[in-house]
């Protein structure tokens with residue numbers, strides 16, 4: 001039976017069959033892999049970026065230094081050219097010394113001393129791009145459970161109160177996506193009920209705090225919000241459940257400002273045969289600043305630089321140009337890669353694939369190919385030399401959440417490294433995301449994978465697949481059941497209105 005879905009994929013497949021006779025250049029890929037596995041400045045580059053420069057939030061001096069670091073490291077790696085391209089983020093944001101102190105009252109026995117007040121510090125950080133809150137004393141804290149509508153109804157009047165929201169401990173990628181998805185409706189209910197602020201319990205145990213944003217495009221959020229250490233949050237919840245009243249003294253002196261400029265860093269190896277066609281290897285350079293952004297995503301920024309070094313050192317001359325891009329503004333909502341895709345829309349017909357790494361140093365299992373079943377056969381050949389690293393899977397799903405996204409919405413074939421969790425989630429955006437967490441032997445393998453796949457894509461007789469039209473992209477969204485995900489993240493409206501993605 002020929003369903004609509006099958007028809008769509010057959011059409012795309014035919015185009016591919018006509019265009020690309022899969023004659024993959026395995027020999028070149030193997031040379032690049034060998035070069036990638038040799039000693040390099042991967043470790044020292046990452047040390048410079050994380051231990052010396054530190055966390056890298058757009059708008060800060062550290063971010064500017066990181067852009068200079070990227071420019072110099074690309075040059076040292078042998079790039080044919082390096083330049084920066086600026087873009088704007090609508091607001092600047094920096095945390096001041098957030099402080100939350102809880103007060104509760106209790107009695108010992110019936111007679112001794114009457115009511116006693118107990119005051120304890122609640123370790124907390126502001127949610128990123130959330131508004132400031134002038135010091136406020138004695139705010140009643142109310143437990144709103146997990147923040148469902150029923151929970152809010154049960155909590156009653158929340159006006160002027162600090163809402164404590166329960167969370168579950170982060171263990172899987174699905175937990176992480178759920179954490180992001182749950183927050184916006186909670187914020188809406190809190191705003192509607194005129195709450196003073198929200199305190200989300202940390203999804204990490206052992207007092208680990210982390211930076212989180214619920215604002216999608218660098219806009220300032222609707223309500224002051226903090227993440228509180230899980231242990232402190234649970235203590236408050238137990239007190240409230242036992243009938244003790246708990247109040248908070250809360251101060252969130254965030255510094256907010258107007259639009260800021262940030263930059264992506266772009267290096268190239270010029271193609272020998274089709275220099276106007278290009279493959280992109282990218283990772284984001286920016287990070288949150290509680291830790292030093294080593295797993296997210298300094299290690300992969302260093303990977304991108306080392307992939308360039310490896311290809312140059314191998315002596316392989318790619319037929320198409322390879323662009324190595326360190327994106328910025330990723331953590332504020334993919335702003336750097338979105339800006340780049342929009343600014344380069346006129347040449348995206350020439351894009352021959354976008355490879356992105358953004359999940360720390362957990363072992364790569366394969367690549368997610370943006371819903372493109374039509375490119376899987378050729379991609380299988382291209383990744384065959386990576387079988388030595390156990391990289392085998394090609395998932396035809398459409399993922400959200402990293403810098404391939406706006407290229408995917410422009411119809412360009414994308415490859416996002418699928419990686420095992422390893423130690424990524426426990427350190428995600430956290431104070432503990434530091435250089436010592438990086439698995440360098442594994443990262444070297446990822447350099448080899450990225451460099452080999454880039455050269456494989458660059459050397460194909462014809463591009464791995466056509467740039468999809470608007471209708472084909474939308475059909476792919478439907479075929480991969482991605483519409484609900486896009487709606488939940490608020491991106492569907494932007495797609496439909498033409499604010500985001502390919503429009504013809």
Ligand SMILES: [Zn+2]
Pocket residue numbers: 284296297330358
């Ligand atoms: Zn990241």
